[in-house]
Amino acid sequence: DTGVSQDPRHKITKRGQNVTFRCDPISEHNRLYWYRQTLGQGPEFLTYFQNEAQLEKSRLLSDRFSAERPKGSFSTLEIQRTEQGDSAMYLCASSSGQGAYREQYFGPGTRLTVT
Amino acid sequence: AQSVTQLGSHVSVSEGALVLLRCNYSSSVPPYLFWYVQYPNQGLQLLLKYTTGATLVKGINGFEAEFKKSETSFHLTKPSAHMSDAAEYFCAVSDLRGSTNAGKSTFGDGTTLTVKP
Numbered sequence: 001d002t003g004v005s006q007d008p009r010h011k012i013t014k015r016g017q018n019v020t021f022r023c024d025p026i027s028e029h030n031r032l033y034w035y036r037q038t039l040g041q042g043p044e045f046l047t048y049f050q051n052e053a054q055l056e057k058s059r060l061l062s063d064r065f066s067a068e069r070p071k072g073s074f075s076t077l078e079i080q081r082t083e084q085g086d087s088a089m090y091l092c093a094s095s096s097g098q099g100a101y102r103e104q105y106f107g108p109g110t111r112l113t114v115t
Numbered sequence: 116a117q118s119v120t121q122l123g124s125h126v127s128v129s130e131g132a133l134v135l136l137r138c139n140y141s142s143s144v145p146p147y148l149f150w151y152v153q154y155p156n157q158g159l160q161l162l163l164k165y166t167t168g169a170t171l172v173k174g175i176n177g178f179e180a181e182f183k184k185s186e187t188s189f190h191l192t193k194p195s196a197h198m199s200d201a202a203e204y205f206c207a208v209s210d211l212r213g214s215t216n217a218g219k220s221t222f223g224d225g226t227t228l229t230v231k232p
Contacts, residue, residue, distance in 0.1 A: 004158065033219060035222075040124070040224065040225075041224050041225070042119075042205050042207075042222030042223050042224050042225050043159070043205070043220075043222045044222070045219045045220070045221070048219055056219065091158065091159070093158075093159075101147045101164070101166040101209065103149075103161050103164060104159075104161075104220065105161075106151075106158035106159040106160070107158050108156070108157055108158045109158060
């Protein structure tokens, strides 16, 4: 068990550019979550997948954001036309099975800075 | 909608003193509750969770929390603080149980714990 990994760990981009982040969950975890965390706040839910199906998207996820999990393994989160307000830590988590009582295992996050 | 309130964004204690981090939640149904710890430049790590059964839950590193339904609270405690406990702590409540779409968590804004020597 190598844990949840995220790539890159840090990303600096200019406003208007597109960025893509990758998350590799713990193998055989069927649920994968994306959260956004800004300074002084807790993680905010963005979206989640069960296997390859995207089951829920937060209203925080504007049309500029898209997430995929094509084969039910790794996931990507793309932000198009980045804005300064997108600067945050983007966290990925995974869990096994179904049910709200399941523990989520978090990756180290990708810190995005939009200049 | 569910929500979590963590009272006190910063808590400072002396090494060896009692740690008490407060968490109150709102939920329309009995919740699942979690405490996570986050060290600098690391992801969140689960300390403990309440699902059903015993209301006093023991976790890792000597932490425990008690679910009090009447007070809608899930405060985190540790009898004796250690320097290595300095970190940010997040309380979280999970989505409605029984729904196949359940699972996402709602987090509080966190409490930064400082431990003085």
